[in-house]
Amino acid sequence: MKKANILFLILIIFFLSSCTTLSIKERPSWIDSVPEIPGERVFIASGVGGSEVEARSNAVLSVLSQMGEEIGYNLEDKYFRELFTTLTIVDLGARLADEYSWEIDGEWTVYVAVTALDETFNSARSPEFLEIQKSEEEIAALLSQSLDAYRNNRDMEAVEKILEAAIISLSSEIKNEEYSPEVLFDRAIGYISNLRIENVKPSRDTPSGSLEFRVVRTKGLMYPVVENAIVECSYSALSLAGETEEFSHLARTNGKGRFVLNRTNPYAIHDSDIKMTMHIDEDLMFRLSLKAPQYLLDKLASAIEEGSLVFSNTFPSRQDVSSVVIALAEYNYDGSIRREDGVLKPVLENMFSLQGIELHDIVYAEGEEEDENIEPLLAQYGGFDKIYIIRMGVVSRIEIGDLVYSRTEGRLIEINPKTNERKDVSSFHCCFSGSNEKEADENTLLKQAQVICGFLLGEF
Numbered sequence: 369m370k371k372a373n374i375l376f377l378i379l380i381i382f383f384l385s386s387c388t389t390l391s392i393k394e395r396p397s398w399i400d401s402v403p404e405i406p407g408e409r410v411f412i413a414s415g416v417g418g419s420e421v422e423a424r425s426n427a428v429l430s431v432l433s434q435m436g437e438e439i440g441y442n443l444e445d446k447y448f449r450e451l452f453t454t455l456t457i458v459d460l461g462a463r464l465a466d467e468y469s470w471e472i473d474g475e476w477t478v479y480v481a482v483t484a485l486d487e488t489f490n491s492a493r494s495p496e497f498l499e500i501q502k503s504e505e506e507i508a509a510l511l512s513q514s515l516d517a518y519r520n521n522r523d524m525e526a527v528e529k530i531l532e533a534a535i536i537s538l539s540s541e542i543k544n545e546e547y548s549p550e551v552l553f554d555r556a557i558g559y560i561s562n563l564r565i566e567n568v569k570p571s572r573d574t575p576s577g578s579l580e581f582r583v584v585r586t587k588g589l590m591y592p593v594v595e596n597a598i599v600e601c602s603y604s605a606l607s608l609a610g611e612t613e614e615f616s617h618l619a620r621t622n623g624k625g626r627f628v629l630n631r632t633n634p635y636a637i638h639d640s641d642i643k644m645t646m647h648i649d650e651d652l653m654f655r656l657s658l659k660a661p662q663y664l665l666d667k668l669a670s671a672i673e674e675g676s677l678v679f680s681n682t683f684p685s686r687q688d689v690s691s692v693v694i695a696l697a698e699y700n701y702d703g704s705i706r707r708e709d710g711v712l713k714p715v716l717e718n719m720f721s722l723q724g725i726e727l728h729d730i731v732y733a734e735g736e737e738e739d740e741n742i743e744p745l746l747a748q749y750g751g752f753d754k755i756y757i758i759r760m761g762v763v764s765r766i767e768i769g770d771l772v773y774s775r776t777e778g779r780l781i782e783i784n785p786k787t788n789e790r791k792d793v794s795s796f797h798c799c800f801s802g803s804n805e806k807e808a809d810e811n812t813l814l815k816q817a818q819v820i821c822g823f824l825l826g827e828f
Contacts, residue, residue: 423476440497461488503540524597530556538659565677579629593625598647605635645676691753697733699761715817755783774808776816
């Protein structure tokens with residue numbers, strides 16, 4: 369008897385299971401695949417409840433919520449009764465086109481299909497929604513451009529397009545989570561983190577003494593090179609005041625992902641590190657700084673910093689210092705010669721020392737006139753490769769109010785003792801003030817010495 373009861377229960381379970389499967393197979397296709405109707409929008413939603421009425425109410429509320437997300441404002445409170453009772457929403461050109469329900473173990477499930485005329489529905493959209501839609505369309509266009517740039521190995525252009533999109537996201541209300549600032553920043557950082565700057569053997573057409581680098585991806589088929597990327601090259605150089613300062617310039621990668629670092633700044637420290645980092649447009653970064661939270665800016669900065677390259681380099685001196693003589697001719701306002709009490713020698717020695725250059729022959733030129741300076745030097749140093757003469761002195765003064773202004777003139781003369789060829793490298797003028805004549809003279813001579821010695825340093 370027990371066996372018969374068990375068999376009966378198995379048949380009942382099988383029958384019920386078959387009925388459930390049959391009912392799901394018979395449900396309309398629009399539940400699983402939203403149909404496309406020309407000139408209309410279709411919304412599908414479902415609801416569950418302890419009764420068919422409750423499930424239907426929840427389905428109507430769900431479809432109104434879905435429509436509200438597209439139209440830009442809440443529809444449930446305003447249109448629930450109208451759609452539930454009349455099956456239409458006149459303002460939106462909408463109607464409840466179809467409905468399907470089933471009940472299992474006392475729980476009802478109801479699906480509803482609502483259609484709305486495109487023209488009527490779109491005209492009812494809120495200005496806020498239209499603004500969101502416009503912003504998201506702009507973001508989508510920028511991301512499409514970013515992807516195109518990446519496919520063409522222009523990774524930093526791709527990064528900047530993404531960051532432009534992030535500015536829009538930060539400035540507008542965005543519904544699409546994929547367009548959130550956090551997601552966009554992570555996407556840009558992902559591109560940056562996949563880049564590497566590396567030193568390479570110079571190409572045949574690279575100028576002698578120059579350095580060559582390239583930017584490549586760390587992942588990808590055969591590590592593709594990155595074109596048209598801007599790299600910021602930072603280094604230490606001397607100011608005319610005889611102080612070490614940080615300078616930088618920008619380089620752009622060519623079609624082979626390469627860029628050349630030339631010795632363009634004559635005041636660059638000969639033995640120093642050069643730091644290279646991927647560069648993002650300054651205006652773009654400024655606009656980001658006005659909108660983005662600091663933690664996102666910090667993440668971006670960290671990614672750029674982690675991808676930087678510090679390259680230790682020594683620029684060889686242009687001249688053999690041991691075969692060069694530098695003669696100093698410094699004059700007071702009255703024409704008297706300044707020697708140990710002058711400013712030229714300490715300024716000259718300090719600047720060259722900061723550059724790591726030890727001058728072997730610094731002498732004082734004799735006489736007041738230029739020819740009186742030159743002839744004795746040629747007689748004594750005729751076997752040297754080059755003689756530089758620095759001439760400078762105070763030529764005028766003027767009082768303005770409580771201050772005295774002194775004006776100096778200076779010249780740098782280059783001589784080849786072996787050929788007796790002479791060349792004025794440059795002429796200099798300087799004007800500075802002081803509380804009295806002596807102070808004004810000293811201040812102006814100091815500035816003039818810094819300018820001339822800094823200029824001469826560039827020859828080495």
